[in-house]
Amino acid sequence: MNHYKLTGHAATTPAVASRKGRRSIASVAGKLWNERYLYLLLLPGLLYFIIYRYVPMLGNVIAFQDFSPFQGFLHSDWVGLKHFKKVFEDREVIRVIWNTLYLSFLQIAFAFPVSIALSLMLNEVRGERYKRVVQSLVYLPHFLSWVVVAGIVTVMLKSDGIVNHFLQTGFGIPAIPFLTAPHWFMPLIVLEVIWKESGWGTIIFLAALAGVNPHLYEAAVVDGANKWRQIWHITLPSIRSTIIILLILRLGSVLDVGFEQIFLMLNPLNKEIGDVLDTYVYYKGIQNSDFSFATAVGLFKSLVGLILIVGANKLAKRFGEEGIY
Amino acid sequence: MVLLALVGLLMLFPFYYMIATSFTSGAESATKTFVLFPQKWVTDAYQYIFNSRVFVRSLFVTAGVTVVGSLFSLLLTSMMAYPLSRNITGQRFFLFLVLFTFVFGAGIIPTYMVVKATHLIDSYWALIIPGAINSFNLIVLRQFFLGIPNDLTEAAVLDGANDLQIFARIIMPLSKPALAAFGLFYAVTSWNTYFNALIYINDPDKWTVQVILRQIVILSQRLDSLSDGQQAAIAQAAPPGETIGMAAILIATVPILALYPFLQKHFAKGVMLGSVKG
CATH class of the missing domain: 1.10.3720.10 (MetI-like)
Structure with missing residues (x-):
């Protein structure tokens, strides 16, 4: 194992990344295009995290509502900090x-x-x-x-x-x-x-x-x-x-x-x-x-x-x- | 030394007690409150259990969910871990998404609602999808991928391979031992989990073996009362509940015991990996 830390500070973004302003849209698009298969691999897992880990986090808004399953997230009454x-x-x-x-x-x-x-x-x-x-x-x-x-x-x-x-x-x-x-x-x-x-x-x-x-x-x-x-x-x-x-x-x-x-x-x-x-x-x-x-x-x-x-x-x-x- | 032997025996005693009880005949357990050395070893309880449609079905359900679920989890986890081990654009953001789930859980109720909204209630997929990726496994597997020398993949790039091919033909075969370990991890979790079946499955036909175990051992329900009435007729002939309960626990534990030598090897390593963090 190498000495890579999870903190992410050591995440070696390529040297290009630091020269933000000078990068043209085309080169970003080019890099993304080159990485297209990697994103394809990432996609199912990413969807999983969004749907089953992050949407529920947002779902916590019902703590500020009088949630009723029939009215849903959008139409339930907001009650602030009542609960x-x-x-x-x-x-x-x-x-x-x-x-x-x-x-x-x-x-x-x-x-x-x-x-x-x-x-x-x-x-x-x-x-x-x-x-x-x-x-x-x-x-x-x-x-x-x-x-x-x-x-x-x-x-x-x-x-x-x-x-x-x-x-x-x-x-x-x-x-x-x-x-x-x-x-x-x-x-x-x-x-x-x-x-x-x-x-x-x-x-x-x-x-x-x-x-x-x-x-x-x-x-x-x-x-x-x-x-x-x-x-x-x-x-x-x-x-x-x-x-x-x-x-x-x-x-x-x-x-x-x-x-x-x-x-x-x-x-x-x-x-x-x-x-x-x-x-x-x-x-x-x-x-x-x-x-x-x-x-x-x-x-x-x-x-x-x-x-x-x-x-x-x-x-x-x-x-x-x-x-x- | 001696004390340690005692500790070891203390760990072992419940197992022995279960085995002894499960092989005791109905007549014998009726006359004694407990049995440590059955006079006659009989398999009545086991025969009864394997004749019970409810229990056998739950074994098949759990086995199916465990096999499909582990493979599904393994595939999803490795597919996500690999890109995160490469310098893709947005890597830090994606990693943050994963790591944040370590420190903040969405909560039982909102998760339940999403599972419900995605129409998984009473589907076997409810036992597979909501916990498909374990963030910790994902991070450790990514560390493993980071340790694979770049030369191998660079050579493949020169040969004209794209990232999908590299992943499928180089990375995955090279990671077989690690994948086996994580597969075992997912399998044990899936086999042992009770919570998901409790909240996401209402249909008794889809109960997993852990749910059945709770019904008959902890709530002392009769196995025949769980079925659709067909077996109620033979209820009179059933061995005592305790004997059945112990036999059921042992049957549900056998797969774990069978895998135990592998588990012990890989898991101890995994614990260290997690604490040393690559």
Whole structure:
């Protein structure tokens, strides 16, 4: 790979391009004609982006209307910021935003460190074969669908499932309603994320750990450092920047907690605590046809997300790292 | 070491539990709340599932959508990535169009409305077109194309080849490993996706396997109640719901497991590519 950056600054427009004024229309047309087949290749993808990515962005205008499917975009009544006012006044929306942030916080606080711990453990494994087997096992759940994961959890945790049976016969604990009790919702979601994604999350850390100079460990051993001190003084500091960057970028998408997983675990009994922005937009907009309000909530989410990502990226660059764009 | 072995087993346990449950006979699971070591391994649940028109149809639907969708996505992605790897006029603008979708999503409702306006609701294409190009894949594939030495294409130009010919006869064949990786990526996503089927498909005849799985495993609906009534008659003879659910999950996971060795190889590489960015 060459060292081309995505920022686009390095996009080497031909020298001609800088001499704008002097270029005649004919030469532009000539260049375009020469590139005609390239544009032909570009066209289907471009149409896709315009129709399915950018037209919907424009479609967000219905957040400023009282949209009715019968009147369409053009003839629905304009109501200005009415729906946005409602977004900030509606107790339900506030609760949903709170749920989203709280869940994100839990995931960062509990799921994220598991990946780090797991990669530290994997890094200590010396047997190459054993290491590969364990890696294969911990990566696997990443490729399962959320329906499958939620399905397994449902079957294992229901009131007469294996986990409750074990708790009952082993410890005499009465059946716990894991799936319906509201206070079990968030822990379950976080545990699922840990099971499904923490193995996968080790890849980047393991790559960073592979780059640590082995001489450092040799020197530490000479100084009499035991395994724990080596991890504390050498291993962790050497992946510190990776950890910081991943954390910052995770903060940038703090409002994205994953529609499918949440939706599949929601039921009428835990909806109060489990509803997050994406699922709320789905229920309001698609199930209840409250299009304008749901779009306003969605647009609010996208705009905050945009600010957060750009901010996170700036922050990452301040730490001397490349951002995501 | 030992702790890690435990972690590995923890990852493995649900799989074992599913397998054990799915092969348990109805009589045995009626007397016990759960079974870790079935006395007799029976395939009742599997026979039942493969006799269910609803489930088999959903498997065919999902397989078809996955194959057609992955090829379609791969074609569209590479066709767009190639011009973006050349210095075409407006390249920076087009790249910006793609990159902007990383940071700003259009939202569920407006996207739904466009899908509806383009008459895709209840069409299999609704499972293919709205997510046809993954911006991230597009950018990484473009990086890959940028890495192909110019000499090869210049030689072809001297031979009088146009850009279409270069793309089809030089670039694509040279990129086979990368294309295989992205094809797998699209295939897994397509096979696993539940969201699109949930919001764009109302017709139960067109449900994908993930939708059926949710109905029978999470919502505990009976498989026969999902069909058009013909099978209700044999409902009495059906194995217990849990056994069927576990068997259904395993069947829906087999394609992923079959591809897993390839996935692991390519995906780990892809993650690094994405983070190092060429």
